[in-house]
Amino acid sequence: MDYSEEVVTNLGFSRLASSSPRLARFRDELADDPSAAVTSLLADAEAAQGPIVEPSADAHPGNEFLVTFVHVDDVDHVELNTQALMLSVPRQSEPMIREPGTNVWTLVVRVASGITTAYRYQVDPPSLGGTTDDMIAKLSDPEQYNAFAAAYARSIRPDRHNPRRVHDSMSGSSEPLNCVLVMPGAPDTLAEGDLEGKIEEHALPSGRRVDVYQPAKSGEDFPLVVMLDGEYCRSGRILEHLDAAIAAGQVPPVRVVLWHNLSPTSRMVEMACNPALPTALANELFPWLDHRDELPPVEQRVLAGFSYGGLATAFVIMHRPDLFGSAMPISASFFYTPDPATEPGEWLARQVTPGNSAQARWFLAVGQLEDTVIGLPGLEPGATMVSGVRHFRDVLVTAGADVTDLLEYPSGHEMFTVRAALERGLPALLGASPIP
Template sequence: MTITSPALAALAGDPAALAEHLSTAGGPLVEPAPENLGSVLVTFVWLGEAERVSIRAGQLFADHLAPSHALDRLPGTDIWHRSTVVRADVTSSYQYIVDEPAAGDLIADAFEALRRQVDCWRADPFNPRRIYPQTGIIAGRLDLPEHQWDSILELPGTEPAPWFTPAGAPAGTLVQRRLTSAALGNERQVTVYRPPSGQGPFPLVVMLDGECWTRVADLPTALDNRIADGSLAPVVVAFVHTPEVADRPGARIRESTCDPALTTMLAEELPPLLAEFDVTTDPARTVLAGNSLTGLAAAFTALHRPEVYGNVLSSSGSFWWGYADHPVAAVLGGKDGEPEWLTRQYAEAPRVPVRFWLDCGVLEAGNVPWIPGVDPRAANRHFRTVLRAKGNQVDYYEAPGGHEFVSFRRNAIRGLCALLPGGQA
C-alpha cells in the first residue's frame, strides 16, 4: 500500500522524529482531506518489531464488518500504517493487534479463540485517552491492564464531553445486589447507583447490560458530573447485569430479542429489589435503557408494561431485528418473514403512554450484509417515524460515531438529561 499521508511520508525516514510527532499529536496522524469536505485523513501508525499488525477500529473503514484490518509495513522499517477518510466530528475507538494468531491457528471454540486474541491487544502508546474494551467483557476478562484497552479517537470537530473525567463533583455510591429471576430461571448482579444528594422518591433509571455501562462506559462518573452541574436530576440508576451462566452471550441474545420472560423480570421481579432505595413508582419518572439488542428489549418491555416504564432510552437499538428466514436468525433468532418486527408491533398496537429517546450512529448507515433487510440507521429512523405517527414524544439523535460504547455513553448522557432534566437544564 502506498503512503497516502503527507506527514508520514515526510517523517518515515526518521523514526525518532515520527515517534515524537505521534506523541505530540496524542495518537494517529490527522490531516486535511481536500477532496472530502468536512472530513479528515486519519493515519494509524504502530511502531515496533512484529510479524504482523492489524487494527480494530469500530466502523472507521469502508469494510467495517471485518474483525480487523491489516496494517502495511514500510520496507526496511518497523513502521506500520493504514489510512482512512473520516468525518471530522467523529468519535470512535481503535486498538492495535500485534502478532495475532493466524486464522488457521485459531481453535474451533470462538470464545477461547477470542481469549487468545486478547493477549495480542495493544492500546496506542501515544494516545492517553482510553476506554475499557467491551470485547474484554465478552471474553470474560474484567481485569485487563490499561495497555490492552481501546484508545479513543477524538477528531478536530468532536464535541467536547468532559463528563467522563472526574472533576471533583460529589460522588454517588454504588451498591451491589443479587437478583434471582423465577421468570428467566437465572441469577445476576444489579449494581445500584445512589446520587450524592437529593430527596426521594428519586427518579429511577434501569440500564440493561449493566456491566458495560459501569465498566466500559464509566457512567457513574458522568452521572456525578451532570447531577452536580444541574443538567440531570438526582437519580437512582440500577445497572442490571447480563445473567451469570456458562453461555453468557447466548443468554443475552435470547433475553434481548423480545422475550416476554425478560419483561416479567423487569416489571415484576426487579422493582421490589429496588424499593429500599426510595425510588419513584411513577412511570413518567422511570426510564428503561439499553443499547443495541437491549435497546430493542427496552422498547419491547415498554410496549407491554407502560404502567411501569414510561420512558425508553435506546442507544443504537437493534430495531432491524425480526427476520426469521435469514441466516442471521440461526444466531440472533427471528419472528417472521420480515425485518423490523417490533416496529410493526408498535404500528399495529394501540398507542402506549411512553416517551422515547432514540439515537443511532451516522457510521451505522449503509449495506450491512449480516443484518437482513434494512441497515441499523434506517431501522431507527423507521421506528422513530412510526412512534411519532402514533403520537408518542420522541427525541431522536444521530451521533457522529458508530456502534460502540465510546459513542453510546455520550448519547446515553444526552438522553438522560433530556428525559430527566435537572434544575439547570
C-alpha cells in the same frame, strides 16, 4: 511506488487512503536514512499524542481529515480496529501496511471532523466470521464466545503514544486498552465523576446482579433509570460520566439501576424480544426496589439499553407499557427478526401500534459511524443501523408516540454514543430543560 493522496479504491473500503502528507514524507526519508526517518515519525506521533491528523486536500475545508495511524511492532501481521473505518459487519479491522525495511506499521483513514471514537491495534486478531449470521452465532454460543474473547484480548496492543484510554468490555481487562481518537470539532467531554459512596452492588433473589447508583444526596425521591447490560455500562464507565453530568447540572439527579446479564451469551436470548425480560423486571426488580422505597411513579421511570439492549428496551416498553414511562433505545438492533427463514428483518417495527407505544415518551440515539450495511437476509439492500433507527422513529411517530428526539451522534457503536444519549435524553424525557 506512487504514494499520492488518492483514495484506495481497489480494496473496496472507501475510508482508506493510500497515503498522507506526513506518511509520504516519511517514505521519502526512508530512502536516505531509515533510522532518522523512523525517529522523526515517532516523534511526530508522540507530539500528536496518537494518530497524526492532517487536512485532506480533496475534501471541503474542515470537513474531513487524513488520519495516519502508526504502530511499531516486530510481528508478522497487525490490524487496525476502529469504527472510523466504517467497515460492514462482521468485519472489525483492516490490515496495516508494514513499511519496507522497518517494524513500522501504518494505515491512513479518512475521518470526518467532529468524530470521537475508540481504536486499538491488534496482532493476529480473531474473526467474527464471514457474515452477520456467523457473528450472531459466535456471540450466542458460550464456547465460541469465550474462545473469541480470549483471542481478542491477547491480540490488543494500545497506542503507546496516546494517553487517552477507555476500557474494552470484550477484553475482560481491568486496564483501559482502547485508545481514543478525538477529531477537530468533536464535542467536549466532561471529566468523570467520583462514585465513592454513590454505588452499591446487590444480588436479587434470583442471583442476578444489579448495581444501584444515586447522587450524593441520599434519602430523596429520584427518578429511576434502569440500564440493561449493566456489566458493559460499568466497564464503559457510564456512571462516572453520568455523575459528572449531574454535578455539572446538565442532567437531573437520578437513581440508576444497572441490570446485569446472567452471562455474556445469555443476553442474545433474553434481549431478543423475549417476554421473559419484562417479566423479570416486573417480578424481580420492581418488588425489590419497592421494598427499598426506591420505585417512583411510572412516569418517572426510564428504561435504557444499547445494541441488543436497545432492541430489548423498545420491546419491553411495547410488551409491558405499564412498567416504564420513557424509553431510550441506543444504537438499537432493530434489524432483528425472530425467524429469518419466514420473517423479514426489522420485525419489531411492524409490531408498533398506538396501544403499545403511545403511552411512553421516546428518545432514540445512534452513532453516525453506524451507517454501514448490515447484510442480513430479509433486510432492504443497504440497510444500516442508522436507517433502522430512523425507520423505527418514523413508525413510532405514525403511531402517535411522543418521540422527543433522535440523536445521531458523531461516534460509533460504542459507549461515547451511550454517554451522549444519556446526557441529552434524560433531561428531555424527565421534563428538565434540554441541553442546547
